[in-house]
Amino acid sequence: MPETFWTVRWPDGTEEQLYSPSSVVTDLFEPGLSYPVPDFLHRSRIAMERASNRVKARYGHPCSLAMGQLDRIEQRIAGFDPKGAPVTCLKITQ
Template sequence: MPETFWTVRWPDGSEERLYSPSSVVSELFEPGESYALPDFLTRARIAMERASNRVRARYGHPCSLAMGQLDRIEARVAGFDPAGGPVTCLKITQ
């Protein structure tokens, strides 16, 4: 369950490095691919919930860092028009 970081480019052109306690993001995002905001948010929710559940299975408690990252992603997405530009996954590193 290696920590994983992934960098995205938001619709406004800014880039952000995101965190996951698990490599599960590699199952849902592909470097170089762009995702419409609603799709990106759905994938991010699935990834962070799976990551948190993996931590729960291993350590007996959910991962507050994963859920905090999801909160920040949701807040960021809320600031964009859902019909606006995509979010691009730039890279995934462990």
């Protein structure tokens, strides 16, 4: 389960590096692609839940870092218009 970081550009133009304890984000996001806000949130929820479940399967407990990252994504995205500018995945690194 390699730790994975992915950098996004939010609809307001700011960039942020996000964290996953697993490479599962590579299944759901692709560098250079943009995602409408609702789709980005949906994919983020799937990614963080899968990552947390992988940690649970391996170590016996869910990953609080993955769930914390999801909380931060949900808080950040709450301020954006769902029909406005998309979220862009800039890069993914392991």
